[in-house]
Amino acid sequence: MFLGWVLEAGLIMFLLLFLGWIFGPKEEPVVCDQSCKRPTSSQAHCSMCHRTYSRASVFDLHRRNGECLDPTSIGLVERDQVWRRPLSERGAARLADIRQERERDRP
Numbered sequence: 001m002f003l004g005w006v007l008e009a010g011l012i013m014f015l016l017l018f019l020g021w022i023f024g025p026k027e028e029p030v031v032c033d034q035s036c037k038r039p040t041s042s043q044a045h046c047s048m049c050h051r052t053y054s055r056a057s058v059f060d061l062h063r064r065n066g067e068c069l070d071p072t073s074i075g076l077v078e079r080d081q082v083w084r085r086p087l088s089e090r091g092a093a094r095l096a097d098i099r100q101e102r103e104r105d106r107p
């Protein structure tokens with residue numbers, strides 16, 4: 001009698017676990033709206049704020065303390081629904097500097 005009860009309980013537990021495994025919540029990838037810009041392989045899409053970033057490094061910029069920052073507040077610009085670093089005058093000047101230095105170092 002007792003053994004039968006244990007077996008039965010065990011069977012029910014197993015069944016529940018099995019059903020839970022089949023119908024239970026799975027770790028599905030975050031479902032995005034149709035409106036979300038699908039990232040290319042080099043881009044990163046944020047599952048929190050649903051913005052797409054041009055690079056993983058740009059994505060990292062907007063995440064701080066586990067929260068999403070407003071991209072405009074960190075100087076990012078949007079083009080074609082993708083947030084990216086602006087090619088600022090300063091950035092362009094710096095690139096030119098580096099290029100010049102390389103030219104100079106050339107034998």
Ligand SMILES: [Zn+2]
Pocket residue numbers: 046047048049050051062067068069
């Ligand atoms: Zn985000």
Ligand SMILES: [Zn+2]
Pocket residue numbers: 031032033036037045046047049050051
């Ligand atoms: Zn999304």
